[in-house]
Amino acid sequence: MRQTRILIYGETDGESLSSVTRELIGKSQDLAREISGASSLEYSLALIDDRTENCRAELSSYGLSRVYIWQDAGGFRADRYAGLLAETVRREEPDILLVGGTPEGRSLAPRVAAEFRTGITADCTELGLDTENRLIQTRPAFGGNIMAHILTPDRRPQIATVRPGVMSPARRTAHCPPPEWILCKNMIQTSAIRLLETRPAEDAEGIDTCRLLLAVGGGVRDREDLEMFRELASLLGAGLAGSRVLVERGFLPPESQIGLSGHSVRPRKLITFGISGSLQFRAGIRQAQQILAVNSDPEAEIFRAAHTAICGDLYEIVPELIGRLRSG
Numbered sequence: 001m002r003q004t005r006i007l008i009y010g011e012t013d014g015e016s017l018s019s020v021t022r023e024l025i026g027k028s029q030d031l032a033r034e035i036s037g038a039s040s041l042e043y044s045l046a047l048i049d050d051r052t053e054n055c056r057a058e059l060s061s062y063g064l065s066r067v068y069i070w071q072d073a074g075g076f077r078a079d080r081y082a083g084l085l086a087e088t089v090r091r092e093e094p095d096i097l098l099v100g101g102t103p104e105g106r107s108l109a110p111r112v113a114a115e116f117r118t119g120i121t122a123d124c125t126e127l128g129l130d131t132e133n134r135l136i137q138t139r140p141a142f143g144g145n146i147m148a149h150i151l152t153p154d155r156r157p158q159i160a161t162v163r164p165g166v167m168s169p170a171r172r173t174a175h176c177p178p179p180e181w182i183l184c185k186n187m188i189q190t191s192a193i194r195l196l197e198t199r200p201a202e203d204a205e206g207i208d209t210c211r212l213l214l215a216v217g218g219g220v221r222d223r224e225d226l227e228m229f230r231e232l233a234s235l236l237g238a239g240l241a242g243s244r245v246l247v248e249r250g251f252l253p254p255e256s257q258i259g260l261s262g263h264s265v266r267p268r269k270l271i272t273f274g275i276s277g278s279l280q281f282r283a284g285i286r287q288a289q290q291i292l293a294v295n296s297d298p299e300a301e302i303f304r305a306a307h308t309a310i311c312g313d314l315y316e317i318v319p320e321l322i323g324r325l326r327s328g
């Protein structure tokens, strides 16, 4: 029986698994169910991190075959981590390598692809298998106007980075055997990269993780008008994000942008104000559970994606909402 192997590059947020790592495991679980013919699929994980103790119980419940843990990795350096990931690829010999489309993953995956002289598809939004169990790597192309389906027919591993927030997280598997834990000793102590300074990233109010999110767009006329949205967000306990138009106007920081060239968000409820609903914006809201859209144009595209549509002027609706919330 032909076995397909997936290797996932795991990342942590402090001491727990990052959400994109859970999403890559979730997608591997789906592919293991989908695999056709007399084939089977197993998936393993590489963790190049010194603080992985807390993840072990969780990792035991996802049906992983092996977990490689690199010890004494000495902190992130793209060249050193890429060397350790490449070494894991040599040991595991996967058909497919999945890496999160995070700053860390994006700096590692091309280095590993170059090392193995294989292809890489960056920022995939969907993954599947064809009839020969080759990875179908799907990503938007030509400004998001088409979805490209890309194969790496000859070289291995097939490498894909995956956009955070677009795939469903891993599900715990009842009664699965724990993975084989493979402790590896870091053999690459040097790095050509010298760290001069670290600065905390600008706070974008965690739009990737907000349960309730307000998104504002080109219908907002002036920078000062954002104040009423900040007040509404604060009264509702929501995050504030926007379309690219507002980022380009300098009203919001780039970290707040939703969409194809911004963030993918997965709030329970998303409320949009003055957003037309372009294809590129909608690419970032596919995982939102409930969408309420406010737009003055009854033909606005956003209404096709919304569960609740309010056709009206945001400059009337928002102050009224604030007034009602203030008065309890």
Ligand SMILES: Cc1cc2nc3c(=O)[nH]c(=O)nc-3n(C[C@H](O)[C@H](O)[C@H](O)COP(=O)(O)OP(=O)(O)OC[C@H]3O[C@@H](n4cnc5c(N)ncnc54)[C@H](O)[C@@H]3O)c2cc1C
Pocket (backbone or CB within 6 Å): 142, 143, 144, 216, 217, 218, 219, 220, 242, 243, 244, 245, 246, 257, 258, 259, 260, 261, 262, 263, 273, 274, 275, 276, 277, 278, 279, 280, 281, 294, 295, 296, 297, 300, 312, 313, 314, 315
């Ligand atoms: C390669 C590429 C990548 C892109 N990536 C992104 C991306 O990541 N994210 C993104 O958002 N865009 C992206 N874009 C841009 C995208 O094509 C659109 O231009 C953009 O999404 C439009 O933003 P908007 O709907 O907020 O603004 P507009 O197109 O200006 O629409 C404003 C909307 O507000 C409504 N409106 C106006 N006044 C009011 C009012 N008083 N009350 C209520 N409604 C009102 C209007 O009816 C209209 O529907 C990308 C484009 C390209 C080519």
